[in-house]
Amino acid sequence: MAELAAVVGIGQTKYQTKHKDVSIAGLVRDAAFKALQDAELTWDDIDAVIVGKAPDMFEGMVMPELYLTDALGCNGKPMLRVHTAGSVGGSTAIVAASYVQSGMFKRILTVTYEKQSESNAMWALSNAQPFSPHLNAGAGGFFAPIIREYMRRTQASPEAGIKVAVKDRLHGARNPLAHLQLPNITMKEVEESPMLWEPLRFLESCPSSDGACALVISNEELAKQSPKKPAWIRGTAMRSEPTMYAGREEVSPRAGIDCAKDVYAQAGVTNPRKDFDCAEVYVPFSWYEPMWLENLGFAEKGEGWKMTLEGATSLDDNGDIPWNCSGGVLSSNPIGASGMIRFAEAARQVRGDAGDHQVDGAKLALGHAYGGGAQFFAMWVVGSEKA
Amino acid sequence: MSDANKEALEPITGIESPVYLDYNFTAGQATARFLTKVKEGKLVGQRCPSCRNVYIPPRGACAACGVATNEEVELPHKATVQSFTIVYIPIPGNPIKPPYVIANLVVDGANISFLHLLSECKNEDVRIGMRVEAKWKDPSEWGFAMENIQYFAPIDEPDVPAEEIGRLKDA
Ligand SMILES: [Zn+2]
Numbered sequence: 001m002a003e004l005a006a007v008v009g010i011g012q013t014k015y016q017t018k019h020k021d022v023s024i025a026g027l028v029r030d031a032a033f034k035a036l037q038d039a040e041l042t043w044d045d046i047d048a049v050i051v052g053k054a055p056d057m058f059e060g061m062v063m064p065e066l067y068l069t070d071a072l073g074c075n076g077k078p079m080l081r082v083h084t085a086g087s088v089g090g091s092t093a094i095v096a097a098s099y100v101q102s103g104m105f106k107r108i109l110t111v112t113y114e115k116q117s118e119s120n121a122m123w124a125l126s127n128a129q130p131f132s133p134h135l136n137a138g139a140g141g142f143f144a145p146i147i148r149e150y151m152r153r154t155q156a157s158p159e160a161g162i163k164v165a166v167k168d169r170l171h172g173a174r175n176p177l178a179h180l181q182l183p184n185i186t187m188k189e190v191e192e193s194p195m196l197w198e199p200l201r202f203l204e205s206c207p208s209s210d211g212a213c214a215l216v217i218s219n220e221e222l223a224k225q226s227p228k229k230p231a232w233i234r235g236t237a238m239r240s241e242p243t244m245y246a247g248r249e250e251v252s253p254r255a256g257i258d259c260a261k262d263v264y265a266q267a268g269v270t271n272p273r274k275d276f277d278c279a280e281v282y283v284p285f286s287w288y289e290p291m292w293l294e295n296l297g298f299a300e301k302g303e304g305w306k307m308t309l310e311g312a313t314s315l316d317d318n319g320d321i322p323w324n325c326s327g328g329v330l331s332s333n334p335i336g337a338s339g340m341i342r343f344a345e346a347a348r349q350v351r352g353d354a355g356d357h358q359v360d361g362a363k364l365a366l367g368h369a370y371g372g373g374a375q376f377f378a379m380w381v382v383g384s385e386k387a
Numbered sequence: 388m389s390d391a392n393k394e395a396l397e398p399i400t401g402i403e404s405p406v407y408l409d410y411n412f413t414a415g416q417a418t419a420r421f422l423t424k425v426k427e428g429k430l431v432g433q434r435c436p437s438c439r440n441v442y443i444p445p446r447g448a449c450a451a452c453g454v455a456t457n458e459e460v461e462l463p464h465k466a467t468v469q470s471f472t473i474v475y476i477p478i479p480g481n482p483i484k485p486p487y488v489i490a491n492l493v494v495d496g497a498n499i500s501f502l503h504l505l506s507e508c509k510n511e512d513v514r515i516g517m518r519v520e521a522k523w524k525d526p527s528e529w530g531f532a533m534e535n536i537q538y539f540a541p542i543d544e545p546d547v548p549a550e551e552i553g554r555l556k557d558a
Pocket of ligand 1: 436438451
């Protein structure tokens with residue numbers, strides 16, 4: 001890469017069931033404005049705007065980027081919209097970072113959002129196709145059998161999924177922006193919550209949230225002038241693979257393994273569990289924590305669930321590698337923004353600006369997003385130092 | 388003040404304006420052929436000329452090899468449960484009552500799974516490796532749709548080891 005790039009501003013709305021007070025345009029503008037404030041910049045300081053959004057079918061608004069142009073102050077500026085299903089928040093940040101690293105733009109505003117209260121994701125993900133019976137199972141129905149296969153292979157204790165559900169909500173209770181605030185949640189409460197898609201219970205699944213997340217990414221020269229500490233982007237990678245093909249490894253997709261290898265190599269990470277101080281990983285259903293622990297090389301194959309149960313990923317258990325200190329997707333899920341929130345929260349950690357969910361002295365963090373049928377992956381590594 | 392009156396005083400922040408979506412499905416050669424055969428009560432997949440894996444429903448290409456699939460293979464109506472979920476949420480417009488089982492099924496001779504309903508057994512008895520068979524609707528109801536099969540039901544055959552489900556026999 002020709003240029004170094006860094007996150008110099010982060011803006012997030014509060015994540016909640018319904019933002020009745022604003023339209024979609026108001027929601028994205030709120031996050032964008034907060035990111036500019038955080039960077040002590042104005043709209044005039046921005047060279048280009050990059051918007052990310054999950055499928056248009058969710059809110060039923062086709063090409064929302066057209067309508068968001070003026071709300072995001074991009075009249076007369078280049079603007080681009082990115083889409084890679086649930087991983088879009090991550091890939092949008094990477095597209096923005098790549099433009100800065102290439103030298104094309106010096107400073108970019110990038111924003112992602114979802115207004116699930118105006119959307120019907122279940123409907124949008126379940127349109128009828130004649131070659132498949134119309135079962136309307138949604139994302140939970142798609143991922144539950146894959147989780148079951150993980151549990152069969154590893155003989156995992158059913159408690160592992162319940163533990164993640166509790167752990168991420170306890171983390172979320174430290175983060176005032178998190179949608180779910182469940183400071184007193186217990187293993188028993190999760191276990192007794194209604195089964196939705198066995199083996200997945202209600203409290204082992206993510207909520208439906210409204211919210212937006214924005215970043216200002218600038219080149220090295222401008223980042224050095226930034227009033228607050230920059231989060232240096234040390235590596236970015238994306239990989240994809242088809243939803244279905246004969247012999248596809250669904251439990252630990254090849255695209256995820258390759259994407260992690262690529263981004264680790266760029267950042268000089270050889271032992272992710274040791275080298276990272278924390279990670280923000282896309283875990284919309286509790287069991288995806290142990291599954292991604294293995295896919296991303298934090299745990300040996302078959303051992304992810306043990307690492308979770310031992311508390312290695314928990315702030316409250318003083319774990320050595322806390323995952324999703326912000327509460328993660330299990331605490332807030334404005335789908336299109338969820339990937340960028342992971343990237344932003346990784347950046348907050350290395351800026352030392354994560355409030356009550358700060359990992360002491362965090363220097364290197366991973367941001368991760370996945371989408372579609374676990375077929376799109378986007379990851380970045382951010383650090384408190386340039387190299 | 389009654390609750391109804393209170394509600395009337397709430398400021399309006401949004402109105403419902405539903406989107407209806409009707410579309411023509413262009414199946415393409417492979418899927419059109421598959422659906423034509425399903426209308427006759429047959430399951431016809433396609434074999435990849437490169438890796439020899441059999442796809443059903445065929446989409447005209449092997450996504451692993453990136454090559455077109457042409458060779459048709461008629462498959463039996465027996466299958467193995469590769470994995471499954473027990474769903475506790477009703478399907479809008481479908482009379483099936485939760486909890487019901489949606490299974491990833493691999494038809495004998497195929498190397499990829501598809502989703503379908505599993506019935507005629509206790510949900511707690513369903514397991515990975517279980518053998519099942521298609522229960523077709525009455526032929527008078529058959530159309531160009533996988534719904535010609537009402538559901539799959541268990542058969543009295545030994546389970547298939549999980550590692551062998553959907554794998555090529557000679558691989
Ligand atoms: Zn092939």
